[in-house]
Amino acid sequence: MKIKEVIVVEGKSDTTVIKNAVNADTLETNGSEISEETIEQIRLAQEKRGVIIFTDPDYPGERIRKIISSNVPGCKHAFLPKQEAIAKNKRGLGVEHASKESIREALDNVKEEYIEEVERITWNDLVSAGLIGGPKAKARREKLGRRLRIGYMNGKQLHKRLMMFQITEEQFADAILEIQQEERE
Known part of the structure; x- marks a missing residue:
C-alpha cells in the first residue's frame, strides 16, 4: 500500500511501525512541543503532497493534532482506536504498539478536514x-x-x-x- 501524503507522527517508533505497514514518508513532531520549524515543514508537505496526521489516541496526541490543524488547515486525519494501540505488556499506548492491520485500516479510513465547516448535526x-x-x-x-x-x-x-x-x-x-x-x- 503506497501513501501519497506525508504522514505526521509523534516519534521514531511510530515511523518504524508505519513504514513496516505501508510504503509512506513520515514527518516526526518529536513530542507535543512542536517547533515553528516543524510546523513549516508540515505546511510545505501539505502544499506539495498533502498531510495525514496520525497521532496517538491519548491527550498529548490530541493536543498535537489540534496544534497542527490550527496551523496547517486542510489536513487529513487517521485515527487509531485506543484498544488497538495498547502495548502487549499494557504499559504503553500509541501508534508504535499497533499491528500492521490496524495501521492499514486507519489509513484506509482517513478523514478529510473541511475548512468551511457546515453544521449538519446540532x-x-x-x-x-x-x-x-x-x-x-x-x-x-x-x-x-x-x-x-x-x-x-x-x-x-x-x-x-x-x-x-x-x-x-x-x-x-x-x-x-x-x-x-x-x-x-
Whole structure:
C-alpha cells in the first residue's frame, strides 16, 4: 500500500511501525512541543503532497493534532482506536504498539478536514442521542468515535469533529442506531 501524503507522527517508533505497514514518508513532531520549524515543514508537505496526521489516541496526541490543524488547515486525519494501540505488556499506548492491520485500516479510513465547516448535526442532536450529559455519554462517544473512525473526544470536540469531517445526518443516525441496538443486547 503506497501513501501519497506525508504522514505526521509523534516519534521514531511510530515511523518504524508505519513504514513496516505501508510504503509512506513520515514527518516526526518529536513530542507535543512542536517547533515553528516543524510546523513549516508540515505546511510545505501539505502544499506539495498533502498531510495525514496520525497521532496517538491519548491527550498529548490530541493536543498535537489540534496544534497542527490550527496551523496547517486542510489536513487529513487517521485515527487509531485506543484498544488497538495498547502495548502487549499494557504499559504503553500509541501508534508504535499497533499491528500492521490496524495501521492499514486507519489509513484506509482517513478523514478529510473541511475548512468551511457546515453544521449538519446540532448540539441538541448530541444531547438527544445521549452523547452529552448522562451516565452513558462517555461510553457512547467512545463507541461513536470507533464507528465513524474519528477517534475519542469530549462532547464539544465531538461536535467540532462531526462538522470538520462533514459526517452526514445519515452516517450519524446509522451509528447511533447501532450503538442503541448494542446496548439493548
